[in-house]
């Protein structure tokens with residue numbers, strides 16, 4: 001049965017072991033992990049390990065880019081090579097719209113028709129005009145649950161096979177230019193723990209021109225972009241890209257949470273998985289259920305929720321959703 005989905009939210013708790021997805025930079029040969037301050041449900045302040053939402057958004061778009069190429073979705077010149085400047089770096093498009101004195105509303109139409117990535121990921125057009133396109137996908141910070149994450153610093157070495165005195169002198173000379181050819185040691189952090197994640201997709205806005213309040217692309221193209229974005233969302237959590245994956249590929253041990261969808265104008269409800277605290281993994285799901293019931297009232301089921309307790313179960317629920325989802329069209333003059 002087809003299911004019209006206008007909005008989708010995910011609240012997750014993920015157990016990730018020995019990952020290094022969140023490096024902040026280095027001091028000497030010591031790489032730092034990212035720490036942020038959060039307040040728990042009892043008002044207590046905690047300093048926790050965290051991964052920024054930029055990383056998950058970037059991972060989602062990497063997967064969407066691959067899907068878009070495979071399924072021949074339109075992409076601007078810039079996004080064809082996954083240039084993050086998006087349509088700003090498509091010189092022909094910018095030049096033509098400038099020469100033709102295209103209005104902002106028409107520019108938006110043409111941009112949505114020209115590029116699926118600019119449509120879904122959003123962009124701030126800064127070339128020749130200032131025009132924002134709000135992203136369809138939104139991610140929050142990935143936050144370690146208080147007292148449930150531990151970060152260690154591990155010693156690594158880069159060995160040089162040739163260690164003669166001549167070679168060492170040559171490498172030392174190279175050090176001055178930053179070539180870093182010699183043997184070196186460094187410390188790298190790795191973290192293990194339970195992390196809270198939040199994500200929202202505003203699917204009804206795919207192809208939607210926010211100035212004209214109409215869709216710039218047809219139903220078939222909206223369906224394709226919707227399906228591929230949902231596929232990419234599934235891939236994001238199954239294949240977590242990020243820093244240092246070549247030797248510190250994260251172990252994803254559990255993935256539990258709640259998935260909500262809305263078919264109308266209501267946003268799919270999203271309650272932070274931090275709710276309830278580290279000891280309680282059910283309150284955020286229970287509260288989500290209450291919100292879903294309250295939003296639906298006695299009439300219909302325009303808001304729905306699914307809970308899951310493992311990676312496999314999450315993947316199955318997402319698969320069902322992907323196969324059933326048809327985009328919801330907002331009432332427009334279209």
Ligand SMILES: [Zn+2]
Nearest residue numbers: 076079115118
């Ligand atoms: Zn683009």
